[in-house]
Amino acid sequence: MWTDLLLQAAIILVTLFMFLFIHSIPQKLFSKLLLLRRRSNHQTKRHFVIGAQLLSQARSSSDRSIADRAVAEADRAISLDPKDAAAHILKALALELLGFKTSALDSLDAALSPLAVKSLSDGERGDALFKRAELRVAVGGGAVVEDLVESVRLKGDNATVCWGSVMRRKG
Incomplete structure (x- = not known):
């Protein structure tokens, strides 16, 4: 009795899967999921570009609200x-x-975390490590030397900049 029920359930499942594949339903669902992912990527890039433009404007202006808007756009990109x-x-x-x-240092720590660091090239990672070392010096944090050494290893042209930064701090 149980074997008959199991056999009928198996036949129904096989028939159902055959129907789905004949009508390309899994491929259609997969393509819709990819489309949703592409839209999300597009929105992320859009918020990033707007934030980068605002950051550029904020650097050439004394208006703090522009930098605040850049932070908000970066937060939107991060949420996506x-x-x-x-x-x-x-x-x-x-x-x-x-x-x-300190908050900037926390954000750089998030960028250099194992979850996010994969999206950076070696040169970009070297620049981020150098910036993190600068911020650590500014707030009195530790592991500055390790960040600078890794930065120079990843991006050799940071050696001159690192040496200049060290000499400025001493002088």
Whole structure:
């Protein structure tokens, strides 16, 4: 009796899967999911670009509200894709411009976390490590030397900049 029921259930499931594949339903669902993902990526990039433009304007202006808007755009990009390190770095740069060095350091830590760091090239990671070292010096944090050494290893042209920064701090 049970074997008959199991056999009938198996036949119904096989028939159902055959029907779905004949009518390309799984492919249609998969393509819709990809389309939703692409829209999300598009929105993330849009917020990032707007935030980068606002950050550029804020650097050439004394208006703090522009930098605040850059932080808000970076937050929107992060909410859509928290694994994108670029949005975290944008937020850190805007927060540093506003004078919130500790918060900027936290944002750079998020960008260099194992979850997000995969989205950065070696050169970008070197630049982010150098910026994090600068912020750590400004707030009196530790592990500055490790960040600078790793930054130079990843991006050799940071060696001159690192040496200049060290000499300025001493002098």
